[in-house]
Amino acid sequence: MATATAAHPDAHAHEDPQSFVSKYIFSYDHKVIGVQYLITSLFMMLIGGALAMAIRTQLAWPNSGVLKADSYLAAISMHGTIMIFFVLTPALIGGFGNFLIPLKIGARDMAFPFINMLSYWTYVVSIIPLLASFFVPGGPLSGGWTAYPPLSALRGAAPGSGLGQDLWLLSIAIFLISSLFGSLNYLTTILQMRVRGMTFWRLPLTVWSLFIASVLALLSFPVVTGGALLLLLDRIAGTSFYVPAGLFLGGQLVDHKGGNPLLYQHLFWFMGHPEVYIVILPPMGMVSDTLANFARKPIFGYKAMVVSMLAIGVLSFLVWGHHMYVTGMHPMLGTAFAAMTLAIAIPSAVKTFNWMATLWRGKIYFSTSMLFSIGFISLFTAGGLTGIFLGNAALDIALHNTYFVIGHFHLVMGAAALFGIFTGVYYWFPKMFGRMMHEGMGRVHFWLSLIGLYGTFFPMYILGIGGMHRRIFSFEAFGYITRMHDINIVITISAFMIFIGGLVFAYNLIWSLTHGPNSADNPWRATTLEWSTPTPPPHGNWVGEVPAVHRGAYEYSVPGAKDDYIPQWVTPQKAGVVTEH
Amino acid sequence: MTTQTHGHGRPPGTDAGHAHGGGYAGYATTWFYLLAITLVEVAIVEAKAWFGLDLPAFMRIGSLIALTVLKAGLIMAYFMHLKFERRSLVLILLVPIVLLVLLYVMILPDAHTFRAVNPGMKEGAGPSHGTPTHAPAPAATPRSGH
Amino acid sequence: MAEAVSSVEAGTETSREWRGGVSPFGLSWGKLMMWIFLLSDAFTFGGLLTAYAIARSSVANWPPQLEIFGIGLVTTMTFILICSSATMAVAVQAAKASDHRRVERFLIYTIVGGIIFLGFQAYEWSHFIHEGATLSTNPWGVPAFSASFFVVTGFHGSHVTSGVIYLGYVLLRVRQERMAMEAWRNPLRDRNGRRIDVGARVKLLSKPQAPESTVETVNVRNDQVVALVPGKATNDAETFPASAIKVVEEAPEPPMPVDHFTRSERVENVGLYWHFVDLVWVFVFTLMYLI
């Protein structure tokens, strides 16, 4: 049985699928599932993006009538939920995780192809109640993507607190199950199915990052599953886990008594903060790989990169309280969480400096993918630095719930993770579909996105310091915000630039699928294993034997070698030089 | 090659396992200890009623938690075979549990704050809504040590 | 049992080269996945138990649960669950030793233990509900008391229930496989001691004139052989006892129906799950009832 890694035990998953349905719909093939995840989440991105445009229009021109007060709150809540749970997480973990993990570690498929297929389809199922909630009386949830009680616990508290909130909970619950299936698969696969020679210290950083992100998902999601169960009971069974005594709703004393609303926030953010790292770690890994490739240099400080990702993984479980400084949390906890939060800046900085050192004196080739990678570093830094402001409890008390926070997490998480996705798509599109993407359109997409994102989120820092709070439908009631009307208009115009960039990207995808020039097996002259497969890879990934691995993933510009790169699967004899890794 | 999943290195298909009385006896010992510890736990709780021993709360709770962890350890080590698995697996499985302890420890202060400020719950509990079929007699006289 | 580590595994530990195909933990995929799943599930319980602990610490007057819960009943429940965990461990050990009948017997004991536990729990619940405790009301004081009781024990009970179903499924599979194995070891034989397998060319003793026919299916347990009766116009199949058949040409011996490893693996996995359910109860027992 020990040889089973090469000869898969799950025999029927390994026969070539015959019909259209088994090939493209209920496929067991990790590559198809990965692409399915990507396409579905890009579709969700369109919905989330459209909501964002509506929100921005409303904020720039409050009288335009795009949204009303109620629907505004519903729009931001759904925008947040969709972007975090239904775009970034599935695209990065589900999409790139599925497509890349087996290819990069030399496995023919995931460890449990059937569970993998289930994972995708439960994700699809989880989308249905979410989208359905747009059409129910009262509309979708309107208490923010965090769904804090009592707004989310009392049915009558807000228009969206009725059926919309129920559907939201249902949808998130199904999503959490889908994610559990995914994590089980990714972890088992990475641990058990690496090909001969692929030691942990030879794994490409993409695989490392997906591994750590899967661990975070595995451990943080179940806690919020428990938390959500209690919220559901508060809603439907009249329990009072989160609803305190003495609340009035519509002039009537609420029945519930004795709950502690802070409990929900703690349980939620125990998942919530790891979640932001779940979506930023995979882009970190992918960007590390593309940067090294397009600078034709080994990644600077490979081990430091891994260790800092591990440190981020551990620390991310210990900082959740920085979202709760102003909730009336115990002051002692504020201090502890502030210290931890500032500590997490250290590994993040290590990574940033390593990326820059990788670029230093490299033979840089500015492909679209590379542009997005460099953009990623820039956005991550611009957003992450303000995290240090927010991590200080004293400053956060002033800045909390203002546009400063919106600017911070959109740059560091939203924009940076999006750039990670784009980097990945431009880089691996040839492997996925056998065609190259259009570089010209790619550049247009890049510049529209970069300028748009900075134009949108950087001014938000100013708005935030100026005192504009988040989750307001119209600033006209506040004189001091009206003074900043111009900034809001600039932001909205920039936001539309991002959206147009997104449309260019969508067009580029469709054009390249049909008209893109055919791709060679290894168009980027890269070192990692996925480029040793035929393009696009057949079912089972490698024709014949899976190549063994003889070196680390970053052998670029090796002194003395005849090529400027030595792929992982080249034997030392063939490479002509002996290398350390 | 076949042994990797086997834990006990026996080639498949051999029915030579009947010599494994030792294994079964080991389970019986574990089982016995688990039951015994459970009894000890109950005895600690009922110390006052059974032996007239009024244990201070910290001793009662401390020993109960220690015994629980001991029981959990026995189950994991022997029933779940962790004792016979690789050290790395044991570490990977046990270390994350620390996070759960931290989760509890870091929320606890908030529970105490809440208790101090929550007016509804401070004075005598009384029944909530609905008429209880039972007189709330025990609640009226909370026992000391709770 | 350290000697259990095979030479292959030892090799990966000493040499730095990863050889692929051997788990870094010496576990099969399925078992590793079960462990990872249990770790995740432990966090679900961790979240719920934390919520319960916080709900309890958030009020000054938690009802004196010892006087409300019948400690005798709960201790009995705990005993039963521990016993079923022990029988489960025996079943796993028996599976490793390929003692199939013992596996089945002890799986049944385990299932019975689980069902008795659930019965006690149902009794306890109905008793409380009868006393006036529901998710939102509590005759003894703060409503969080009965709410967290129902949620935590209910969530654990749902795990016991799914565990019983899972055990039942494994029991069925083990049984099926044992019978297939027995049939393979002791096939039906004709008078001359030749094997009667599917595909064998046989003569039917009752119809000595008829030409040879082919065995379609064999049911070893009921001593039934279905063979095509060639003479008939419809080419019908008919059922015969083995004694009514004479093998002319044996079919190639069929391969072993299951390999030992899969079966023991399946029992080990359900065992891990079941012990985990017991493990959680150990904590629920202390945190909910005793402290």
Ligand code: HEM
């Ligand atoms: C690396 C990726 C990061 C991501 C994806 C991320 C994401 C987020 C998100 C989603 C919020 C939610 C704000 C809200 O809804 O109120 C947030 C807030 C916060 N972040 Fe980050 N963050 C990251 C890095 C950092 C770093 C490096 C620090 C500190 C050194 C930091 C400190 C904070 C603090 C203190 C808050 C709370 C702000 C408030 O609620 O007022 N973050 N972040």
Ligand SMILES: [Cu+2]
């Ligand atoms: Cu955070």
